[in-house]
Amino acid sequence: GSLPGWEQVDSLVVASHTRNRACQDGAVADYIPVLAQADPELFGVCVVEVDGGVHLAGDADVEFSIQSISKAFVYALVCEEFGHAAVADLVGVNNTGLAFNSVIAIELNDGHPMNPMVNAGALATTALMPGATPDEQWNAIRKGLSAFAGRELELDQEVYRSEAATNTRNRAIARLLESYGRINRDPLEAVDVYTKQCSLRVSARDLAIMGATLADGGVNPVTGQSVVSAEVCRDTLAILAANGLYERSGEWLFEIGLPGKSGVSGGLLTVSPGKAGIGAFSPRLDPAGNSVRGQQATAYLSRVLGLNIFASQ
């Protein structure tokens, strides 16, 4: 089945926002200094249907840095280039059960980065991006993510500088991967490209369009551009279902029943395959680094729109 009629989806998206607006649970991320300055009251929700229909509520056009949600799309671009088997082997698909920036997860697995949604796997994935130089890799990433969003995405210089000045842990992770022969480029250059990809500015509306592109077999429903293949979308969504909300991915799948990806600035992207993309933004996070109100609004929409992929009817 498809989504209910236009008016109904429109009012349910507004309801997902009003019903959760008052919640103040969670805390804004502060390990990247500039993120601590985010306005915790911001809250936006957007659903984009695979036919291109857009439904908005709240601060859906406020921009923030994409952070870890970029990992899903860089993975898709790399998968498009190297294919299902190669990427599964090089980066992995299984959940670590540990935090997104865990070093122990790498050590426990003989240096394997485990999956492309934790920092180790994301750094290894970014390093695989085609390009003779880090600049070429960065340009390809910016172009690719912009095609998913259907508009030119731009780097947030302030977020980039703030993270680049403080990302000692990601540099350590990249060096650790290097020590295991798991990174095929200069590790610190890979960290720099990764930090840039995390600093791209998006809105909840952009996230919903990017998600709708994954829901639509790789065709952006707003621009009509084919960005990646349907096989790559399928693989990316499976990775998100298993790993998109880090060590809370199981709880998320149990409650919401959809592939999703969170980022520490408060963005949350969810995909209903064949139907729609959902973008949410609210900076207060749970202890794993996932937007609290983003999860609540998405849980509501999954329920009232009947999107849980495990439901028989």
Ligand code: GLN
């Ligand atoms: N840029 C952030 C980091 O590497 C992204 C983390 C996240 O969004 N969970 O720490």
